[in-house]
Every structure is written in C-alpha cells, then in structure tokens.
Amino acid sequence: MSVPYERITVAPLVLLSVLDHYERTHTPEGKRCVGVVLGDASTPVFRVTNSFALPFEEDEKNPDVWFLDHNYIESMNDMFKKINAKEKLIGWYHSGPKLKASDLKINELFKKYTGNNPLLLIVDVKQEGVGLPTDAYFAVEQVKDDGTSTEKTFVHLPSTIEAEEAEEIGVEHLLRDVRDQAAGGLSIRLTNQLKSLQGLQRKLGDIVSYLNKVMNNELPINHAILGKLQDVFNLLPNLGQPNEDEMNLRNNEVVNHNNNLQKALTVKTNDELMVIYIANLVRAIIAFDDLIENKIQNKKLQEKKTKEYEAENGNNKQKDDESVAAS
Numbered sequence: 624m625s626v627p628y629e630r631i632t633v634a635p636l637v638l639l640s641v642l643d644h645y646e647r648t649h650t651p652e653g654k655r656c657v658g659v660v661l662g663d664a665s666t667p668v669f670r671v672t673n674s675f676a677l678p679f680e681e682d683e684k685n686p687d688v689w690f691l692d693h694n695y696i697e698s699m700n701d702m703f704k705k706i707n708a709k710e711k712l713i714g715w716y717h718s719g720p721k722l723k724a725s726d727l728k729i730n731e732l733f734k735k736y737t738g739n740n741p742l743l744l745i746v747d748v749k750q751e752g753v754g755l756p757t758d759a760y761f762a763v764e765q766v767k768d769d770g771t772s773t774e775k776t777f778v779h780l781p782s783t784i785e786a787e788e789a790e791e792i793g794v795e796h797l798l799r800d801v802r803d804q805a806a807g808g809l810s811i812r813l814t815n816q817l818k819s820l821q822g823l824q825r826k827l828g829d830i831v832s833y834l835n836k837v838m839n840n841e842l843p844i845n846h847a848i849l850g851k852l853q854d855v856f857n858l859l860p861n862l863g864q865p866n867e868d869e870m871n872l873r874n875n876e877v878v879n880h881n882n883n884l885q886k887a888l889t890v891k892t893n894d895e896l897m898v899i900y901i902a903n904l905v906r907a908i909i910a911f912d913d914l915i916e917n918k919i920q921n922k923k924l925q926e927k928k929t930k931e932y933e934a935e936n937g938n939n940k941q942k943d944d945e946s947v948a949a950s
Contacts (some may be wrong), residue, residue, distance in 0.1 A: 628669040631759040631782040635794050637674045643719050644676040655718045657694060660744050661703060661710040671744060673710050675699050686724035696736060707708040727775050730762050743777065753822040757782045786938030
C-alpha cells in the first residue's frame with residue numbers, strides 16, 4: 624500500500640488544542656492524551672485543520688490493554704459535521720512523544736471512521752529541542768525480502784505548520800503578547816539564527832548516526848535515503864583537492880593561489896549578488912521610467928491649465944471690449 628500524499632500541513636489551532644487538552648486533563652508523566660484530527664484529505668497535500676479530545680485510558684504494563692469511547696467519537700463527529708461539513712474525520716493524534724506498541728491497533732480502529740488509511744499525528748507537547756513539534760505517520764503494508772508474510776508498519780511523512788490568513792493574524796497577536804518586549808529586533812533575529820543552526824546540527828547528527836549504523840550493519844541499506852543524501856551533497860560547493868600541477872608548487876603558494884573553499888564560496892556569493900544587482904538595476908530603471916512618465920503627465924496637465932486660463936482671460940477681455948463699444 625502506497626501513501627498518496629506528498630506532505631502534511633497542520634494548522635496552529637490544532638497545536639493549541641492538543642496542548643490545551645494535555646494541560647487541562649493534567650496528564651501524568653509518562654502517559655499521553657489522545658484525540659481526533661479533522662481536515663481535508665482530497666488533495667495530495669493532507670491538511671489538518673481542527674481536532675477534538677477523546678477519553679482514553681491504557682495500561683502502562685500491558686500495551687494491548689487500552690480504552691476508547693466509540694460513542695463519544697461518533698457523537699462529536701456528528702456535531703462537527705453540523706458546524707463545518709468540509710472538515711472530515713481524517714485520523715487521530717496523541718501527545719507521544721514517540722510511537723508506542725498499541726498505535727497500530729488503535730490506528731486500525733479509526734479506519735471505520737475515516738473510510739481509508741487514517742493519519743497518526745504525534746504532537747510533542749514538551750518539546751525540548753529545536754524543530755517542529757509534529758510527526759505524521761501512515762500505516763502501510765511492509766513487504767519483507769525473505770518472502771514471509773507482510774506486516775503493518777508506520778511510514779513517516781514530512782509535515783509543516785501552515786495557517787490561513789485569519790489564523791496568521793491570531794498567531795501574530797499571540798506571539799506579540801508572549802514575546803519579550805525588552806529584547807530588540809537584532810536580539811530576536813540572532814536567537815532565531817541560533818535555533819536554526821542548532822536544528823541543522825541536530826539533523827546532521829542524525830545523518831551521521833544513520834550512516835554509521837548502516838556501515839556497521841545495524842540497519843539495512845535504504846537506497847531512497849541514500850539518494851536524498853546524494854542530492855544534498857551535490858548541492859554543496861565543490862571542495863575538491865588542488866590540481867596535480869599545482870600540488871608541485873610550495874604549500875604556501877598552493878594556499879595562496881588555489882583555495883578551493885574560498886573560490887567556491889566566492890563563486891556562489893557572486894552568483895547571488897549578481898541576481899540582487901540585476902533586480903536592483905531593474906527596479907531603478909522602472910522607478911526612473913515612472914519618474915519620467917510623471918514629469919510628462921505633470922507637464923501636459925500644466926499646459927492644459929495654461930490654455931484654459933488663457934482662453935478664459937481672452938473671453939473676459941472680449942466681453943469687456945464689447946461692453947465698452949456698446950457704451
């Protein structure tokens with residue numbers, strides 16, 4: 624079974640609802656809260672726009688023992704249909720932070736409500752690191768290489784946080800209230816840059832850990848992942864070794880004449896600056912053209928007013944002459 628979706632988009636309202644559910648029910652440490660997600664699954668981009676909480680209990684020692692209120696799901700789903708018929712039951716969520724043994728069985732239960740493969744959205748309500756707090760999964764049939772029977776497993780899909788215009792306004796007001804007013808704009812920008820670099824470092828660490836496990840035969844080779852990594856490496860600047868002829872030079876001359884890293888970064892920077900230069904040049908030409916058009920329009924308007932003034936003065940003079948002649 625293949626997943627017919629490219630990525631998952633989650634509305635900020637869903638994150639706030641899950642966090643409110645977790646805090647309001649005073650969920651103990653080590654346990655999780657469970658709920659239903661609503662949205663639109665008719666396009667390749669799977670949109671999660673709303674959610675509601677569910678009564679849920681599970682045994683910590685035995686993962687096969689858990690309870691979900693089916694009647695509550697059906698009643699709440701019927702009421703949400705009356706409010707917004709476009710939002711349909713498309714899956715479920717839990718506060719994780721990771722997958723658990725009973726997730727596949729719970730996921731199978733939600734099939735009778737969704738009609739197709741339901742979405743499992745894990746929202747990390749106590750996020751300590753950087754990055755998005757959401758992980759999206761779909762259950763698929765995994766075909767084994769040894770020819771044995773297939774089994775269900777979860778496949779991870781990329782997820783993003785996207786808001787509509789009304790939600791963006793609400794989120795901006797919320798961030799304005801919780802943001803440190805004493806911090807300046809530069810401080811906020813530097814903090815965001817630091818968080819981005821920390822997220823990049825964590826991702827690179829995950830890549831190194833995965834490749835080491837593949838080399839040590841702890842994980843099977845996944846050619847799709849290796850292909851993605853190769854694409855990433857192909858986008859990096861060329862940091863090759865100096866040419867053989869240049870290697871015959873003295874070390875200091877090699878450093879001075881051919882610093883491949885410096886050359887690659889310079890080329891990349893020049894390419895980006897060329898685009899910025901052309902854009903500024905085009906903007907300046909357009910502004911200069913608008914200025915000329917404005918001057919021409921002003922001149923035509925001034926000439927028109929002058930002609931009207933002269934014509935009016937000529938008519939008044941003619942009337943004065945006629946009155947003098949008549950007297």
